[in-house]
Amino acid sequence: MKKLSRVFAFIAIGLFILITAGLTVFGQRDIPIDQLKVKYTNSSSSFMPLMGMQVHYRSEGNLKDSLPIVLIHGTSSSLHTWDSLVSLLLIPPHKRIIRLDLPAFGLTGPNPENKYTSVYYTHFLDSFLNKLSIKKCILGGNSLGGAIAWQYTVAYPHKISKLILIDPAGYPRKNEKGSLGFKIANIPIINNLLLFITPKFLVKKSLETVFYNNSLITEPTITRYHEMLLREGNRRAALSLFQNKRPLDASAIKSITAPTLILWGEQDQLISVEDAYLFQKDIKNNFLVILQKVGHIPMEESPHAVAKAILEFIKE
Numbered sequence: 001m002k003k004l005s006r007v008f009a010f011i012a013i014g015l016f017i018l019i020t021a022g023l024t025v026f027g028q029r030d031i032p033i034d035q036l037k038v039k040y041t042n043s044s045s046s047f048m049p050l051m052g053m054q055v056h057y058r059s060e061g062n063l064k065d066s067l068p069i070v071l072i073h074g075t076s077s078s079l080h081t082w083d084s085l086v087s088l089l090l091i092p093p094h095k096r097i098i099r100l101d102l103p104a105f106g107l108t109g110p111n112p113e114n115k116y117t118s119v120y121y122t123h124f125l126d127s128f129l130n131k132l133s134i135k136k137c138i139l140g141g142n143s144l145g146g147a148i149a150w151q152y153t154v155a156y157p158h159k160i161s162k163l164i165l166i167d168p169a170g171y172p173r174k175n176e177k178g179s180l181g182f183k184i185a186n187i188p189i190i191n192n193l194l195l196f197i198t199p200k201f202l203v204k205k206s207l208e209t210v211f212y213n214n215s216l217i218t219e220p221t222i223t224r225y226h227e228m229l230l231r232e233g234n235r236r237a238a239l240s241l242f243q244n245k246r247p248l249d250a251s252a253i254k255s256i257t258a259p260t261l262i263l264w265g266e267q268d269q270l271i272s273v274e275d276a277y278l279f280q281k282d283i284k285n286n287f288l289v290i291l292q293k294v295g296h297i298p299m300e301e302s303p304h305a306v307a308k309a310i311l312e313f314i315k316e
Contacts, residue, residue: 074143
């Protein structure tokens with residue numbers, strides 16, 4: 001019995017040494033929000049006090065436009081994912097485009113309730129739009145943002161003129177490859193290490209799964225995703241989101257009546273392109289565009305093709 005106790009003691013000491021060494025070599029501290037604001041805000045950036053947070057958003061283009069386009073990013077991303085697309089949509093600047101950092105991500109950071117359910121995000125988005133006095137909009141989203149967009153449309157159909165879904169979540173997962181970061185985040189116990197050890201190469205490896213054309217993954221892109229993840233509180237918030245996520249009610253998609261543009265990267269390894277045809281089947285009034293040689297975030301990988309599809313869609 002004493003020998004067994006000694007073995008466990010040695011194992012515990014060994015694990016402690018390994019974890020300590022890992023923290024020393026790969027550990028990163030949270031980055032204060034004020035430090036990130038200097039680098040990641042511009043003259044279009046605003047911060048809205050809402051539900052215990054300072055929500056980072058940008059409102060650009062024709063501010064008199066009564067039917068703005070509202071864009072919602074995906075998991076572990078930020079409003080910067082739309083940069084290239086917005087610059088193309090604002091030529092000419094006839095539309096107003098609003099984008100925001102969701103709670104748990106970007107410069108907005110965690111919410112005080114530590115809740116990241118579908119119901120929470122629907123309520124949050126409605127509160128955000130109400131505070132901006134937006135009664136109706138064209139709503140678009142990618143991945144998690146796409147799921148939030150169609151769920152909001154189900155809950156408030158009278159507030160949505162048109163819907164834009166870009167590789168959105170919705171149906172049960174199949175055998176998609178998935179990113180390395182997402183896989184680790186779903187492993188109990190080990191995922192808690194991500195609160196302290198989040199090396200830059202892990203972000204790079206995850207992006208290599210998200211993009212089809214890896215030559216587009218620049219050092220500034222990797223740095224942006226990495227630093228947004230290290231924003232104080234974001235790692236714990238993202239981990240909470242992964243640990244408490246629940247299957248979505250895909251049956252509700254059939255109730256959507258708003259004209260819907262479904263955009264999908266054919267080489268998406270996170271959410272299979274097969275789901276594009278499920279959305280096409282369930283949403284009767286839809287327009288489907290499949291982009292070849294494009295991955296999970298078409299607006300970053302192929303912004304010109306995405307802009308063309310959106311401009312044609314909103315002119316209909």
